[in-house]
Amino acid sequence: MKTTPIIYTSPELEQLRLLVAGARAQLAELETDYTKEKSRVDAVQAVLFRRLREHYQKRDRLRLTVDYRRKFLDSLTRGDRQEGMKAAEDYERAQTQTDQDYEELAAAADKKKQLTAEQEAELTQLWKKLVKLYHPDRFANEPDKLETYHKLTAAINQAKDTGDIETLREIAEDPQGFLLRKGWANLDFSDKEELTQLKRLHETLQKEITAVTESLKELRASPDYELCQLAEQKPGVLDELAAERVKQLELENAELELQAERLAKQIKQLDG
Numbered sequence: 001m002k003t004t005p006i007i008y009t010s011p012e013l014e015q016l017r018l019l020v021a022g023a024r025a026q027l028a029e030l031e032t033d034y035t036k037e038k039s040r041v042d043a044v045q046a047v048l049f050r051r052l053r054e055h056y057q058k059r060d061r062l063r064l065t066v067d068y069r070r071k072f073l074d075s076l077t078r079g080d081r082q083e084g085m086k087a088a089e090d091y092e093r094a095q096t097q098t099d100q101d102y103e104e105l106a107a108a109a110d111k112k113k114q115l116t117a118e119q120e121a122e123l124t125q126l127w128k129k130l131v132k133l134y135h136p137d138r139f140a141n142e143p144d145k146l147e148t149y150h151k152l153t154a155a156i157n158q159a160k161d162t163g164d165i166e167t168l169r170e171i172a173e174d175p176q177g178f179l180l181r182k183g184w185a186n187l188d189f190s191d192k193e194e195l196t197q198l199k200r201l202h203e204t205l206q207k208e209i210t211a212v213t214e215s216l217k218e219l220r221a222s223p224d225y226e227l228c229q230l231a232e233q234k235p236g237v238l239d240e241l242a243a244e245r246v247k248q249l250e251l252e253n254a255e256l257e258l259q260a261e262r263l264a265k266q267i268k269q270l271d272g
Helices: 011-077 081-111 117-133 143-162 165-173 175-182 195-221 223-233 237-271
Strands: none
Touching: 011 081, 011 117, 011 143, 011 195, 011 223, 011 237, 117 143, 117 165, 143 165, 143 175, 165 175, 195 223, 223 237
């Protein structure tokens, strides 16, 4: 007569498994909400940036010009030619950097698009898979693997921040393949059965839930979020806001141009 072996399962272990599963589900839901709402806010800000970029860029260039001419005039007044040349070099570098920054912002703004209903639905499924990778304590005593884990989480966060669903999909569907293609160390994402491991995992998940909850709260309390909601309720509000801001920037730029001209005349009088 065959006997069936009896498998004893620790009630505490089973309870922890349930708690970890619940925490992962909660974190996935929060990450989905944050990513969707951040996408909406970023899309509105991108629209405003494209409309106002020319005026903001002109203002920043004029500010640099005024600042440079003041420094150059001061160096002439004190007879310090060397300092004047250094101010000129600093000015050229700052102008180049400002233009580069605006190009990068423009490139980023072009990628900021509000998620479609299909993408939002996919995000929910993606985050359910991605949160299963969350286990930093597992690799705490293995420096090489911990470094790989940090690289992986950084890639996930960057993809989230930029709305790169393709990368999120790639990682969620095949994390080991993603690591292999990057040339990073292999990681074990399976849950270990030890009570200590599961306890630490549950604690870190709770901390991450708190962090994402705070981030979502801050986002919803921000002026950008308020503008996003207003723009969705009243489509023409962005046109009104952009037109008003253009007027303010044109006045500011006109004043900066006058300052720059006055300084140029003073420099010419001193320097010929």
